[in-house]
Amino acid sequence: MKVVAINGSPRVNGNTAAAFSVMKSVFDSHGIEIEIINVGANVIRGCIGCESCVGKGKCVFNNDIVNAAIDKMRAADGIILGSPVYFSGIAGTMKSFLDRAFFVATREREFRGKVGAAIVSARRSGGSAALDCLNHYIVYSEMTLVGSSYWPIIHGWDAGEAVKDTEGMDTVKMLAENMAWVLMQRDAMKDNLPYPNMEKRRKLNFIR
Template structure:
């Protein structure tokens, strides 16, 4: 069975971001694809300290202790796809989600592109504005990792304020459902051709500001 790991960057386990993720998950599950949600936003994830240990050790781990990042990395590595979900804070993703993504994707890159050729998508919930910027921020992690990205029939942004209000955004709900359908299709297409995926080229060296 194929599997998608969904990352909920919201501090609210049952907030609007969780509802948006579930809309996509419903469509994936209809196609027999398992979805596991990892709650990130309610945990204390610190940012990358640019120590470079993950690149030196090559053990697929971040050396920072005290959170579940390394467990999440392995779950994403074993999954067929990833769905990133975040609320909008000051016209971008929230800080905890940024810290999680910076560290997880740096470890993945430094250890042979662990997330390469998976199917990746992002979805955003916002009260008023900043949704496009937040969506682009998350998409850049997916693009950098050489993931295959499904689209919907509009930007993957749902509007709402209080928990559950995004479900009243009829167009947003429809966009999320189309994203789920297209993600399922792409997952199946990639899975069918996984033996024919191209090998990677030598990767560009990634340097963090010291």
């Protein structure tokens, strides 16, 4: 089994990375592979809503990491989204990345049935709003959102400082344990309990 973790921080050794490192130890202990994709230091333009991706399975902009990352997420059993908190939301580059990647993948509901989890790192506040933002991508994709013993929000300012947030790190560790358990449960049941039939989505735009 494999998990892909998206790090929205421009700091590859920052606090979000510290959380992913704790999660990696847990996954290692269960024989679950994890690949971290660092998106935060890239130049990633936002979605322009052109819908060129419909029927093509890839974004029209092919000059950055988004299309390659979508392929890796398609192949994964689970996806973790992690971001620093910027002005009580997620980092801008992460938002651009997620809007484009998830707009492509949700056209054909390709992430349906995968296991998802999210963490955010804040100096002090705005963590809940940013975590909500990440969770929206997971639940909209019909993935199973995993929880922990508390909201997975860790605290620190300098890169790596969040390792001193012992409760935050315990929460992240529990999140990984719970995610590993859901992944193993999903794997054990895959031949016995198929995912529900995919009902066609009937769109009704609010135009009246």
